[in-house]
Amino acid sequence: MGETTDRQYVEYGCHDRIATIALNRPEKLNAASDEVVRQLMAALRRFDADPDALVAILCGRGRAFCSGADVHQRQLRSREELERLGGPQGHGANAADLLFQSVNSKPVIAAVHGHVLGLGLALTLDCDLIVAEAGTRFQLTETSRGLGAARHWAQFHFRGAGAFGDEVALTGRFFTAEEALAANLINRVAPKEKLMESARELAVSVAANPPLSVRAIIRTRRWYLDRYAKEAAFQQAPMRLYLTEDFHEAALAFKEKRKPRGFKGR
Template sequence: MTDPGWQTIRYETCDRKAYLTLNRPDRMNAINEDMARELPKAVERADEDPDVHVIILQGAGRAFCSGYDLKEYAEDGAGTQDAVWDPIKDYRMMKRNTDDYFSLWRSMKPTIAKVHGYAVAGGSDIALSCDQVIMADDARIGYMPARVWGCPTTAMWVYRLGAERAKRMLFTGDTIDGRQAAEWGLVLESVPAGELDAAVERLADRIAGVPVNQLVMQKLMINQAYDNMGLQGTQILATLFDGMTRHSPEGRWFQAFAATHGFHEAVRWRDSGRWIPEGGGPVPTESDLEG
């Protein structure tokens, strides 16, 4: 049953499982402020339900999550401050978002991300905050804003992949498909798209047979090991850097590009591998876009 107060998350339960569905399919489940705020409410609801043993996070429509809604944030400039900017104001905003996504990691009960289509940019932050990730073979995951205008605030790339492969992804902003993500150990498993639902249900059903107290103790113990490795400190640094990337000369160039030509053109330039001018520089003209 969907909570009538939620605009972007659909909540259902069945057979000791809670299903949280990101529900902005017309925007490929792009993140807006409502989604960030509603996600931890849905997680908390599942945590407090004694009949729920495991939480499944999925996306409605064609994708799991396409990242932040760049129509709102890049094209319209939401969240971008003036030339003299307050880094702590920005940090406060992004720290709240990071904590909201990480409610999936900090929840008492196991969480599984079911990824189809895309889990990219901020969408990868959400997926990688889950305890387990199962992807369709043809799904894509990556953090393209590493090229300009972003730093993954949950920092889970390095904790899942190790330094070298995390650098491979974040030095390029490339995406990889489910098969490669599973081969690298970024996600638990990759299966043909037509088998994704069944694969997630098998794992969830297996977990759901375990008493909740056992699940909670195992999860807390494993998460504590990550905390001992400095996860919280890494996230503080990543969240501060994320604000810097959006207010650097290059970040302001990207936002001005999106405001002038639309975020689709700005993203197309960023992801194509074309040179991103250091120090910002003039926004490309129409003829530059055609070249």
């Protein structure tokens, strides 16, 4: 829907053994379209194969890290297309286990700012370490959009933020970087304008260790998180929430910039 497929939506660079992977769709607050997801997967695979890169920092250009999935493209598909694809994602653009598909055992640090919503939150929580700029606002949008938040719920519990995660998953409310740090959901809160500096300091500390030692930890951590998150998603999958009237109404309300007209539980 108006997406230029030859544009570079994700930037990759490597300096002093630390790779930087940056979402680069700032005019849409880095909303993740199918093409953004595909390019991000390619960048993560490039990092995985890059012999010069030991650690990656995942960040976003512009005013926000990621405002979530591109609703206009991914959530307003026809019912027939949603059934054929098995969800809102396009072919080769499933972000649910994006990092696990692309990176074997190298550590990825999320450096987030502005807004971190929906798909952006899930991607952040899949990363191994998380640094957020002071004042960053997070939201699990899947609950209010009718998609369910089983995977997010599992990510919160895996990180030791169970009670906080229960509340956020059931209410879908915004929460701040400071709340996330207090709940043990993220690792650090960086001062304003110091996000990348703080993330790089953390990356340097990780990269100073023997690479195979670090990768043994990452490999183990990812295996357990992936298993836990997939088991949670498996419980939700039979409901096929992406085909419900409530999901369609929530997506339409977002497009039309209005409040939903009432959910029907079907």
